[in-house]
Amino acid sequence: MSFTQKGTRNSKKLKTTIAIIIFALIIIITILFFTLPLFSLLLRISPEDFIAAILDPDVNNAIMLSLITAAMATTIIVLLGTPIAYLNARYEYRGRNFVETLLDLPIVLPPSVAGLALLVLFGRRGLIGGFLNDIGITIIFTTFAVVLAQVFVAGPLYIRQAKTAFAMVDRVYENAARTLGAGPFVTFVKVTIPLAWTGLVSGVILGFARGIGEFGATIMVAGNLPGKTQTMPLAIYGMMQSDLTASIALSIVLIAMSCIILIIIRILSGRSS
Amino acid sequence: MLNATLIKKLRDFELDIDLSVNDGEVMVLLGENGSGKSTVLNLLSGLLVPDEGNIILNNIELFSSEKGIFVPPEERNIGYVFQNYALFPHMTVFDNISFGLRMRRIPKNQFNEEVDRFLEDLGIAHVKCERVTNLSGGQRQRVALARALIIRPHLLLLDEPLTALDQSAREKIRLELRTQLVNSNQPSILVTHSLKDARIIGDKVMMLEKGKVIWSGKASDLKSLSTIPDDSAVNFVSEEYISFSGIAID
Incomplete structure (x- = not known):
């Protein structure tokens, strides 16, 4: 073996080693980038401070308000979203792609734009808000406005997921139910929904999670009123300067919720496959 | 006819x-x-x-x-036995066979006996409470036939x-x-x-x-x-x- 050949082989080996090190570094940096900020939150607060902060009335109100509004928003989303998800999954009609694109729009739209749009529609001089104002109903800066913002932003996530879940149910089961004497509605309830169940549930959870985290649209259309419209994300923002511990405690609650949601979705998707 | x-x-x-x-x-x-x-x-x-x-x-x-x-x-x-049988995968054998009877609002105590008789006749009584996804091809075929026949189709x-x-x-x-x-x-x-x-x-x-x-x-x-x-x-x-x-x- 000549000297030059050996040299080439060594330098090849070196190149491979360097490549592996660079690759490993990129992986480590990526993982750290996404996890370190969250861990730093955990490290900034002692368990005692966390518990004390959670028991603070304002923090407590924010948690309760978030849970209640997100639950209401999710209920409305399921009631409004399920029929159109089924329609889009089962039937070809003119303009279906257009309708689907419109419904997907809030997913990619900046939340502040969504908030402004809702404000313009439901504000006191808005198209609907003006009319409601005449009969003595105000929507903006109320708890209902929080729900409205969550429905608008989170609804499309559920509709998308539910459509996929319905599309995966083989029509032959619906046909079999029909020939056995079930009308369209009973077939939907007894056959289609149970077969689409895991997909629908993960849609509900995704919608709920998005609702809980809603910030931009909410602050524009509902404001940041403690006990009335101040949900967890708004409270984190509002308290950041006056009471950082409270903000951190709320953030940790949200992180825990997100983890639970992700675990549930993983379990569900594992079961359906 | x-x-x-x-x-x-x-x-x-x-x-x-x-x-x-x-x-x-x-x-x-x-x-x-x-x-x-x-x-x-x-x-x-x-x-x-x-x-x-x-x-x-x-x-x-x-x-x-x-x-x-x-x-x-x-x-x-009209009874319909589908290709691949289309048995409802989220139901048991019993629930599949009794589906048509339940849709006709026949009370449970009445159709219980009827379902049992069909299960006996077709030799699948032992899988009554099984999920249909656990059945063999032959058993599925019999469940599908029972489900279609039990409604006394025209x-x-x-x-x-x-x-x-x-x-x-x-x-x-x-x-x-x-x-x-x-x-x-x-x-x-x-x-x-x-x-x-x-x-x-x-x-x-x-x-x-x-x-x-x-x-x-x-x-x-x-x-x-x-x-x-x-x-x-x-x-x-x-x-x-x-x-x-x-x-x-x-």
Whole structure:
């Protein structure tokens, strides 16, 4: 073996080693980038401070308000979203792609734009808000406005997921139910929904999670009123300067919720496959 | 007794067929894939709507293009055994079989006995509480048949009921099926691409090609395959041949 050949082989080996090190570094940096900020939150607060902060009335109100509004928003989303998800999954009609694109729009739209749009529609001089104002109903800066913002932003996530879940149910089961004497509605309830169940549930959870985290649209259309419209994300923002511990405690609650949601979705998707 | 005239424009051809099946009689629709035979079953059951024609079952008009009559599938009382059986995967054997009875609002204590009798007759009583996803092919076939027969249908439709089975199960169930269809005493229409199914299970046979009947006669006439027209897609090669032009002889 000549000297030059050996040299080439060594330098090849070196190149491979360097490549592996660079690759490993990129992986480590990526993982750290996404996890370190969250861990730093955990490290900034002692368990005692966390518990004390959670028991603070304002923090407590924010948690309760978030849970209640997100639950209401999710209920409305399921009631409004399920029929159109089924329609889009089962039937070809003119303009279906257009309708689907419109419904997907809030997913990619900046939340502040969504908030402004809702404000313009439901504000006191808005198209609907003006009319409601005449009969003595105000929507903006109320708890209902929080729900409205969550429905608008989170609804499309559920509709998308539910459509996929319905599309995966083989029509032959619906046909079999029909020939056995079930009308369209009973077939939907007894056959289609149970077969689409895991997909629908993960849609509900995704919608709920998005609702809980809603910030931009909410602050524009509902404001940041403690006990009335101040949900967890708004409270984190509002308290950041006056009471950082409270903000951190709320953030940790949200992180825990997100983890639970992700675990549930993983379990569900594992079961359906 | 079933009488039907069905005309339906399909993507590649127009289906145009006249059918007449008596009570206790088994009509076999024989043909290769895409000849329109499953479409006939879907038109009869109301899952598809014919463009023209009429369907009269036990003197009741279920469909008439002329009079604008269309009875929806859930009101036709037609049993349908689907290809691959379409058993509800989220239900047990018992819940599958009793589904039609529950839809007819028959009280549970009444249909319990009825379901048990069907399970006994078909030899599947031991899997009553199993999920259907845990069953063998032969057991599934029996559950599907029980589910369709328990509603005492005025007409029974079977779409390739033996295709999903392995060969030994097929031989056994083929003979059973013939007995069950004759005993249950309603008109039955069975779709298959197997000559042997047609010979053993059928009384009458209609051979379909591109939506038209190219041969019809008694099932016993199928024994002499020379009566099948030479100019059709079905060109007989030999008895042992597994499949010719999509029609199987096993």
